[in-house]
Every structure is written in structure tokens, then in C-alpha cells.
Amino acid sequence: MSDSFGLSCEAKAKLLARMAARAPGALEARVPEPKAALGRSEVIDDLAMVRRAGEALQIDNPYFRAHEGIAGATTVIDGRTYDNFVSYNYLGLNGDPRVNQAAKDAIDRYGTSVSASRIVSGERLIHRELERALADVYEAEDCVTMVSGHATNVTVIGHLVDRNDLVVHDALSHNSIVQGALMSGARRVVFPHNDLAELDRMLAQIRSTAERALIVVEGHYSMDGDVPDLPRLIEIANRHRAHLMVDEAHSLGVLGPRGLGIAEHWRVDPREVDVWMGTLSKTLSGCGGYIAGPAALIDYLKCSAPGFVYSVGLPPPIAAAALESLSILLAEPERVAKLQVNSQAFLAALKGHGLDTGASIGSAIVPVMTGSSIVAARVADVLFGEGVNVQPIIYPAVPENGARLRFFLSNLHDRQQTDRVAAVVASCIAFSRETAIDLASLASRLAAN
Structure with missing residues (x-):
């Protein structure tokens, strides 16, 4: 005869006997050990x-x-x-009524998100309007915007060079530059802050060990408020057949008579810099980053850089706010x-x-x-x-x-x-x-x- 659980009285008795015969603490031993906390202990x-x-x-x-x-x-x-x-x-543009209105108009036209990566279905007219305007600042052939300034440096530097190459950056470079260099797999070399004589000496020693070399500096250092000697950097880069990338996060809207950045500050042709990087979250009162440079480089990034291809496009109100901020910057020096x-x-x-x-x-x-x-x-x-x-x-x-x-x-x-x-x-x-x-x-x- 079986009970409602399908076990006969005899079977139930045997099961209870086996359970009773188990060593004390056997059930407790199955409880897993506490997990160590995630994060780096140091x-x-x-x-x-x-x-x-x-x-x-x-x-x-x-x-x-x-x-x-x-x-x-x-x-x-x-x-x-x-x-x-x-x-x-x-420049006090965050909260400016014209910038606010541009963002509101973009919401009415496009909504608050493009809901996909741009390469798939997230492309909007406002993206190209902003990128064209930014490219004009640097007299560059093209520009691409991304949803994070930090991620822009990480994904772009990580995708421009590889293990056969060399990345040389300033000792006070932003974390995003360091992380991008690490991600690339290239040999990473650090030169003392703004010591271009040492940069020159180091490149003379190690340039021949790599297929390509990328020098990365900032246009205006956010910790010290100083700037590098851009004309000399360009000369050093050209002499050592190295590419030069300048991060303008804190220099657009700040340096130069019209706020056009470190190239205007030093009165040099911006086309002498291979890669311009900047952010939309400071002077341009939005959020995200951008890269300006040759059309072939921008096409390469738009079609293959992980941080662009696999990330949602810039939200329309943010793009519109940045574009309006840039327009005001140019109109109101x-x-x-x-x-x-x-x-x-x-x-x-x-x-x-x-x-x-x-x-x-x-x-x-x-x-x-x-x-x-x-x-x-x-x-x-x-x-x-x-x-x-x-x-x-x-x-x-x-x-x-x-x-x-x-x-x-x-x-x-x-x-x-x-x-x-x-x-x-x-x-x-x-x-x-x-x-x-x-x-x-x-x-x-x-x-x-």
C-alpha cells in the first residue's frame, strides 16, 4: 500500500533509515563557502x-x-x-535657453533615443550635422561622435594600433588614454609630463622597434592647467614617422582667441595633427566624445571600432544640445x-x-x-x-x-x-x-x- 506521495510504508521506512544513518553535518557540508567580495583588494x-x-x-x-x-x-x-x-x-552654455530649446526640438522630432547602434538603424540627420560642424573646427575631412568621452579614447586607441606598434603618452594622461593603450596590446611607453626633449630622446631609442608609433597628449591638462608645445610635438612626430593624437577634452572653448583649442592657441594648422579627440560634456554641454581626422580613418572607425559599432548612437537631444553650443561658441567669442x-x-x-x-x-x-x-x-x-x-x-x-x-x-x-x-x-x-x-x-x- 502507498501513501499520497507514491511511497509504500516499507519504502518510506527505508528512506528514513538511510537519512538517519548519514554522518552528522553531511547536509551542512553542502552549503557553499561565502564568496569573496568582488573588486581589487588593494x-x-x-x-x-x-x-x-x-x-x-x-x-x-x-x-x-x-x-x-x-x-x-x-x-x-x-x-x-x-x-x-x-x-x-x-562657457556657461549648459542651461542656456537656446541650447535647452534645441534639445527639446530634437526630442519632438527624434525622441529621446535612437534605440540602436548607428551602423544598424540608429543613424539620424542630427548626428551628421554635429559631426560636420566639429570636423570644420579642425579643418578635418570628417568626424565621428560616440556616447562616452572615456570610451572614445579606449575604443579608438585600442583599435588604431596593435601588438606590433608603439604608444607613447604623457605621464599625466587621462585614464582613458592609458586604458586605450593597454587595450591595444601595443608596447606602452610613458614620457615625463610635457618633457618633449625626453620624448624625442626616447623615440630615437625605441622607434625602430615598432611598425607604427602613436604619440598621445592632451591639449589642456585637467590636473595642472598647463599645455604642451604643439608645434614642437608636430615636428618630433614627423621626424620620427609617428602619428600624433591630441585629446581636446579641456581645450575646446578654452584655448585660443575664439576657443577653437590648442591649434588656435599655438597658431598651427590643425591638419598637421593626425587624430583629434574631444568631448561633448564640457564646453558643448552634452555628453559623449568625438574623433576628427582624415575621411579614411573615420570610415574605418565607424565600420569597425567596437565602442561605436556595438554601442547605441548618441541620443538626439544630446547631439542637438552640443551642436547648438558649438554654434554659440563660434558666434560669441x-x-x-x-x-x-x-x-x-x-x-x-x-x-x-x-x-x-x-x-x-x-x-x-x-x-x-x-x-x-x-x-x-x-x-x-x-x-x-x-x-x-x-x-x-x-x-x-x-x-x-x-x-x-x-x-x-x-x-x-x-x-x-x-x-x-x-x-x-x-x-x-x-x-x-x-x-x-x-x-x-x-x-x-x-x-x-
Whole structure:
């Protein structure tokens, strides 16, 4: 006779007997071991140490603060208005009514997404309009836009050269350049920041070891606010039969009388640079990246670069906003002039207070070197309390002796504001140095945790 589960009484008894005979803990042994946390252990440890140090110093976390509206010369955080120096809104075009309207019109015509990669079915007229306008800036044959500035460098550099080649880049190159060089499989060589004599020497030694060589630099370095000597770079690249790629992320709209970038700054023909890269998220108040250059190069990337072929096309409102921003940049060079005046005034005011501004040329990016991560973090925290929003750049993002406060200027700032903030910065730094931290005690507390 069987029960409702199909087992006879005898079979059920045998099953229970077998279960009872199993060794104690046999069922528990089947439970899998806990999984190790994902992520690189050294990074996890560094983050934990920074957080513990912040708690020990009673410094609030300065990152991920939510802005309640458009961030320009001022911004609102938690209901309070701050002097703002953390945005890349260099020409104040993010939030400009004309830019907003262009984005809204694009939504009405195209929607919010193209819903596919452009090579499949995501191509829209607005893409080519923007790319043609960007190509004209560089007097280039063509241009291609992508949905991420970081991904643009990664996928393009990774797809231009291979293991038989050589990538040589500046020591302060953006992470996206480094990752692109690593992805390519090419031999990667780093030259000291803006040391073109050393670049020349290195190429003389190693150029013959590779089939092709690609030199990658930035037009305006976002950490230091300085620029490379573009005419000399072009001469070095040509002499060593190397290709030259320039990342204009922080130089379009900032350098040159009309804001056309480092080529205009140095008064050189932009066609002497093989590959121009830039972003849409700063001066052009959108999001994404672009590459401008010869038509054959752009066609190659559009048909085969993974970050373009396998990624959705740029959203129409973003493309339209960038195109309108570029049109305003070209039509209103006074915006660029005001940005440059503001930056020079701020640089001079800081130096007037005896502060170290590093190698900055005073074009939108001005660091204040503190030489200590603790000083940078403490001063940024005190400044926030005084109504000034600026980010500390600390180890390991920079070497410990390179810790700094990093100020981004815009045409929306004014002389009264920059002079006042420079005085507050000097006062806060002086106060921080007068009330030095007992590093031995801090280290002991961190070790105890």
C-alpha cells in the first residue's frame, strides 16, 4: 500500500533509515563557502583607509554631493548657495535657453533615443550635422561622435594600433588614454609630463622597434592647467614617422582667441595633427566624445571600432544640445574672452596671496598645490563650510606631494567673486597649517581600526 506521495510504508521506512544513518553535518557540508567580495583588494583597502582618515579628521565626504539645479558660477547644495568651482561648464552654455530649446526640438522630432547602434538603424540627420560642424573646427575631412568621452579614447586607441606598434603618452594622461593603450596590446611607453626633449630622446631609442608609433597628449591638462608645445610635438612626430593624437577634452572653448583649442592657441594648422579627440560634456554641454581626422580613418572607425559599432548612437537631444553650443561658441567669442580674463584674474589673485598654482597657464583650470592630502582635504572641508565648493585631489589620484585643490573657472564668474574666494582660500590654508595634524597619532588610530 502507498501513501499520497507514491511511497509504500516499507519504502518510506527505508528512506528514513538511510537519512538517519548519514554522518552528522553531511547536509551542512553542502552549503557553499561565502564568496569573496568582488573588486581589487588593494583598491578596497585604499578606499577604506581614506574613509577612516576622513572620520578621524572629522572631514565630511566631499564627493557625490547633489546639486539642486544648474551648476554655474554658483550652485545650490542642500538648500545653500555656494561659489562653485567644480564644473566644466566653461562657457556657461549648459542651461542656456537656446541650447535647452534645441534639445527639446530634437526630442519632438527624434525622441529621446535612437534605440540602436548607428551602423544598424540608429543613424539620424542630427548626428551628421554635429559631426560636420566639429570636423570644420579642425579643418578635418570628417568626424565621428560616440556616447562616452572615456570610451572614445579606449575604443579608438585600442583599435588604431596593435601588438606590433608603439604608444607613447604623457605621464599625466587621462585614464582613458592609458586604458586605450593597454587595450591595444601595443608596447606602452610613458614620457615625463610635457618633457618633449625626453620624448624625442626616447623615440630615437625605441622607434625602430615598432611598425607604427602613436604619440598621445592632451591639449589642456585637467590636473595642472598647463599645455604642451604643439608645434614642437608636430615636428618630433614627423621626424620620427609617428602619428600624433591630441585629446581636446579641456581645450575646446578654452584655448585660443575664439576657443577653437590648442591649434588656435599655438597658431598651427590643425591638419598637421593626425587624430583629434574631444568631448561633448564640457564646453558643448552634452555628453559623449568625438574623433576628427582624415575621411579614411573615420570610415574605418565607424565600420569597425567596437565602442561605436556595438554601442547605441548618441541620443538626439544630446547631439542637438552640443551642436547648438558649438554654434554659440563660434558666434560669441566674447564668452571665451571673459573665461580667459576670469581665469587670469583668479590665477593672479592666488599668486598674490603667495599660493602655489603649479604650472597652470590660467585658462579655466587653476590648481592650488598643498603638498599634502590631509591639508587638501581639510581645506576643502573648511571652504565648503565657508560657502566655497571646490574638490580636493589627493593620493592616490596624484602623488602625495602633488595633492591640491582644483578650481574650474567659467565665463560666469566675476572679478569680485574670484578675488573674494582667493582671499578665503589663502586664509583657510594658513589656518590649516597653523593647526597641524599629529600624523603619528593619526597613523596609530588608523592602524587600530
